[in-house]
Amino acid sequence: MALHPASEFNRPSLVQEWLSRYQKGYFVTLLKQHWREYVPIVFQSFDSHDDPAKEERLANKFLFKPLEYFLCNGDPESVFQQLKERDLPSQLCGHVFKNGEPTYSCRECATDPTCVLCMECFQTSVHKKHRYRMSTSGGGGYCDCGDSEAWKTGVFCGKHEPKTMEVEDDKNPMEMLPDDLTDRASALFMATLRYTVEMLTWEHSDHLPDSLQPEGELSNNYVCMLFNDEVHTYEQVINALQKSVNCSHKEAVDFATTVDREGRASVTSGNFKDCEKARNHIEKNTSRHGHKALKVQVMHITVVAHQQFALRMIQWLQTIIARSDGLRRLFCLLSMQQQENEQSLMEVLLLADTQLWKTARVQSHQLMMAGVLMDQECKKKFSIIFTKHYTNLMKAFCMDDHDHDVSIASLSVQIFTVISLARTLVAEHNLLSVIIQTFLQACEEKKNTKDGKLMFERNTSPTFKRACFSLHDLKYALICKPGPTEWTDQLRTSFLEGFSCFLELLKLIEGMDTVKRQIGQHLEFEPEWEGAFNLQLKLEDNIVLFLEWCGSDRQVLIESYNKAVEVFGSCKDIDRSKKFCYSVTNANVDCIRFDVGSEPISIHLPVTRILAGLHTYLGQHGLCFESPDCSLVRPDPVELIELPLRVQVMVAQSNANMWRRNGYALINQIFFYHNVKCRKEMYDRDIVMLQVGASMCPGNDFILHLLYKFGLINWVREEYDVPSGQEDSLRQTILLAEEFLNLLVVILSERYMQGVGEVTRADIVKREVIHQLCISPLAHSELAKALPEDTNHETGLEDVVKDVANFKKASMAKGPQGGKGKYELKPEFYSSYNPYFYHYTKGDKSKSEEAQVKRKKESNESQALPPPVPPKFTPQFAPIVNLLQSDVMIYLMELILGRAAATRSRSLSETQLERVLYLIGLALHEQRRAITDGVDSFDFLSKACGQTKDSTKVRKDGKCIQTLLDSIVNSHIVTHDSIRDLVTWTIKTLTEVRHMKNEPVSCEAIGSVTSPRDKQVEMARKKQAMAAEKRRQKIMAKMSQMQKNFIQENAELFDNTSTELFPRNGSDMDLSEVDNSTFPIALGMKRTSVGQTSSQLGTCILCQEEQEINFTNKPMVLTAFIQKSTVLSLSRGTAILHGEEHDPLWMRSDLNTGSHTSSCGHMMHADCWQGYFDAIVNRERRRPLRFRHNYSYDIEKNEFLCPLCECISNSVIPVLPAVFPTQNIAGDGSSYLHFRDWLDGIHKTVVNSVKEPDDVGKGEDSSIIYQPCPLTTITKLMAESVASKFQSLWSYVQDPSGSGGLSIEMKDMLKKFSLDAFSFGLDLRPNDDDVRVVIMVWNTCAFTIQSIEQILRDENKPLFGQMSSRQSDCLKSVVKVAASYSQVINPDLVKQHCIRLLSFLFPDCIKNKKTDLSILDVDMFHYVVAMVMALPSLHIDTSGINQNYSQLPSGGMNDQHTLHLLIGVHLLQILLLFDEENCGMEVDGDYEGEALLILYNKVHSLANIQNETPPLPWQLSVHVRKAMMPFLRCTALLFHYLTGVPGPSELSESRADTRDDFDLLCKYLGLNSHMSRLLDNQGELMDNLITRWCKNTSVKDKMSASYQPHVQYPIRINKLIPLPEDYSELINKVSTFTCPKSEGEDSRAPTMCLVCGQMLCSQSYCCQTEFDGVTVGAATEHAFKCGAGSGIFLRVRECQILLLAGRTKGCFVPPPYVDAYGETDQGLRRGNPLHLCEESYAHLQKLWMSHAIPETIAHNLESNSTLLTIDWQHL
């Protein structure tokens, strides 16, 4: 193969050669020669991931730059610049959306919901102030800013507003191009596009087109190319690859990711044989389980290289045509120019779409978007081509397996939604027919061979599902509905042709999925029903749009109506020959013989229903059958109502329980038939059709048809009430009669449908809203969900809701869920309530009735729920009211009233009576309207009053409606007050109407009916009611007794839920013994004496036994949860500490990683707990391994749930009796040891206890021996007076419990807790022998106190008194356990720790100190806790004699001096780190500023730190008091729980002014509040120590300018990161976020850590990592690094909070973002603008701070089992 070496490449001469010869037709040949040589060089490494930058560089140099130079014949940049300047400024934004980018649509101004703006345009548009909807783009599509067809108003944003009004629309941009450039561009575009199309569609894998085939033999270099499909899962592909091409898991994941993203990837390379082998392996490994094998191809590398180049060429072409409108137009025209084979290159590309791999498709679509779709002229041409090929494109798409959004078919939305284009396509290119025909072809395979109707199987085939995308396209095409003046003859013709096709489609559905009532046996198989309903849902919008088109033009309406009647006639199977002649009173009619109870019925009647829909439009055009100028085919009303009536009867029978044996399939169908999603084009249309029938037939006939179909022929006979033999069907008949009357009410009163009643769209929505709110007040989303949506997914709710309801905001205090505001109906609209509202379900009806009756009762109104006055029917439907005055109707009314008035009736129900009363009410409303309007033809009144001349119509007993009503006022049949009141209302209204008609009714008569109830009857009724009430009370009493018994039996359980063990005043002691006049002091000589505590009782929640907590009784424990925590970390981002080699003795001052203990406060016997826990473990062990982890707790991690409250726990804290030292140290002060003497003694002890290795220099810290030195050795070194006092500090008090001390069981529990604190706190396996166990107990005590102190501080709560009982129970126990633990372990170990701890403060004791920890590195509170716990053991006699001496810290002198020393160190920390910026306002009263300033200067000079401007004295003074607070507060809590001395009352209450808290705390802790005195004049030793501490070099390092100190005092409280107010800012932010591991790729689930703000690529293969040998997702990994295992994240696209804990568990909680109605929108489904809710974010903040993440997760997992199936660790 003779390649030009790259060095021979000479661009100018190459370009020159092209320029000189291109016009002679050699150009293509020359280009191909060049490509033949250079394409393999540039793209030789088929795997572009090796070095994409290099490939890019080479491609530019050898391939693209020459083309650009040729095109421009000069410097491309300057030529393009000139061209751009000639372009007209574009007014279209055209911004192409990336996946996940936010889009905005205006609900008021957008033509349809597909019209969207980009964020930038939206921000400067008028729509920002309108009602808008926000969503995230799925990628593709562009911003419609500037497109006048997309917006009704506000077409332009601020940025794209046209500067001048004169826009030359039709100017051809090509005229701006110089001629020679046009020539060269033509040649170049044709050549490159032709090449691109040829290569992308090239099907041979081992050779190239002749012109590109390299000379000579091909090298034996192949790759094995793996292609994407949507059948195999990631796991399957990864598995197959690992087995087949011998790669690592990581490599396999990378291949799979690439295949998924790009559509293909070369998985191995080599000679043909090897690649062929790999191919066979992969195919074999993926064809199992009945799958089609993955597509694999062995391709020669030069073929791959040319395809790579072709792909790049598409991108290059996009950038070139973007340079100039003229070039774009030229390119587009050329691409659509017919070639030799009569197809244009564009068409070739279109049709080849499904043959291309994913990237090739996406790239070619982008080229079309940037080319033909950006140029108005070419867009039209392209859309015609697209329409021409639509059927083929859809067919190819159906057979394909790629998603719709990577198919060329998805371009339809870009074309059909452009109104002008779509209308042209519909009119001139039969777009509607084309789309529907395409879909009809797909329907062929679904046709039932029996009757030609559609029939679906249980799992709809993917092909058919894909074909359904046509129905979306149909909807897009129908959006361009013409206005009345926009119709042309051509449009009419082609639209009607489309409508005919649509009717053909509906005809395939009409009558499908018939059901037959099952008698005897239950149905064996549930028939398939979902397919038909899915199709119905997809057709819904199309039906509405077709109707709107038909209704907008008179001529079209007439023709479409006639077509619909014709199709209706051709598809129904109504056999008119089967007749049934039937008569009631003197009316008779021929009914169509059909028994709903035994013959097949279908609920699918789209043809009938579309006819009903068309019917409602007739009136608008002044059309009716009779008018001579219209040629409507008059359908037979009896046939029209037949099918809808059958459906109504079936539903009625089902309600009467006659279809129970048909199972769920029928119930589901009936449910969806009425459901808000389907009812508009199903149930509602059926009612309209019945109304059409009622308006066309004589009233008697209509009612008789209904009676016959309902099977009520016998019931309607008067004799029916006389008992006879057939009793079993009586119940059913009563129910059917109720249903029948209900249907009559619906037909007569449902007029809120345009064309049926005189109503507007707003009236209709209002009525829906009113009826929803009559059930109960509702949140905005709940209300919106209950309303039907129009074709733009709008309910119209916002336009009307303010008129009928008030919005009540709710407080956010209860967290995010409590924040929903609710709509409440305005009182004046209650009168519009109709209990027979046809969109109510049974449940809605009874709930609303109950609510309304209750409301009326409460306001002492009549409880009747009479019919509201309905709106007028439109003239066309007006005859319906005649039903009310028909003889049969009057007969029915009299029949039922008569039965009600009778002493006994077997076929009457109260419900029947109620419904008849309702009908009479409706009739009276109509009568009143007729009188007002002066209409004489309606005369219900005289019939109701029996004033008829015709004797045949008079009842036998001579009674009429009016007299019958009077006689049932007191009927015993009426048991409900509301019905009784309805009778009264009816009588009253009847009287009023008679009065209107000037009938002889006195005004008193009207008044008299308002107090209707006969006194005697009233009394009887009351008596009855009282008896009933008595019965009820008896039952209630019985129930309550049962309940009481239950409570008694479980009394202890109920009592103990409020842990009353510890008195709530925050103290253990008996309050009576506290002298309130004295201020409590917890430390030192003046320590307040605490009396013997009253005995404490505890109850075991497991055995319910109550007992005293002491040393002799069975030990008790609290549940506990111990977790590693970074919540308090002040250096986020640094690595968290890991167990193995970590020395926990010195907590770092940045509190990087701590160990937190919490408890739900529930108490058990230690042995009861052990039994409970063992039982859980045994149960788990028996469970098969694969089911083990599916629980809210992980037994492998010792986890269990509190048996009472199900709080997650992993340990127990022993409950120790409250034992406080009684030693009187207050005495006369003779034993007082001065601080300096104490310090000296301690110093001596330490110096004498540290043994360094002899050979200086080689010494390592670890080899230093800490050998505690005996007390006697130390005292010998002291003055005698001092020595005895020092010695007495270690003369411990006798253990008050006498001999026993801690029982063995108690010791075991102490050990267990300590071991847990160690292993959970350090993430290590438990190890009894580890010396660090005791330290971890101290640490978890210190950390828990610090954490609770911060929570209290954050909430502005007082230190004592307002802690939750959980918090105080937990702290109390943990403090005591920490103090006692040293008693159960080897005292020598504690001594060693103590000396080691002290050696840090006495640097002189170790000469070769290697550790360079300075005082700035250590957290002093942890130090205090460890010191206080360890010091009592320092000089304990271990000889065994004093075993029973308590080593508990007592708040004595040791503790006081320890605190003195350590607070002094803390003061130095504060002074060293003082930062002026932290200072507040100057305050009055300089406490001790001068003294502090001297100290400040001293320590800074000792540390050798230069400070140019020393602070002012008052600044220091204020700062020290502020900075010291957290430490003092923690220390006060510690000693409070150690000594039992109650906190000062001032610190137990919330106070506005907390300035003297500092002094109070100092006093409580026995400290001088003048801090400087802690360090001043404390002796030579102290001065020495200060000098050594400050001179530590690391102090200076930390203070240097380059070092950013993490820690500032006062220790700040960590917060979750601040979030933006507007949620779209977050969406926008993540739209630019790309996966950090696969460069530049979008991340599917961008997830933000709320602790540190880092953005992660979650739930995605690309960012999975191995952690502890397990594959975990990015969020899980981050939770470990950032939160020591717990994490709180915001999933931005889903808008939900993700909580993670313990690697395998997690849950979702609502986000802190709410819409204007206070509702969250998890999953961003509604798209309302969302704003940050501070309260609910504070709620999350608190959840995090209180370490409640694991607990929240466990509770969620317990209550929602579906969460257990989520693979949390891969998030």
Ligand SMILES: [Zn+2]
């Ligand atoms: Zn835009």
Ligand SMILES: [Zn+2]
């Ligand atoms: Zn714009």
Ligand SMILES: [Zn+2]
């Ligand atoms: Zn708007």
Ligand SMILES: [Zn+2]
């Ligand atoms: Zn117990």
Ligand SMILES: [Zn+2]
């Ligand atoms: Zn509990």
Ligand SMILES: [Zn+2]
């Ligand atoms: Zn990623």
Ligand SMILES: [Zn+2]
């Ligand atoms: Zn983080």
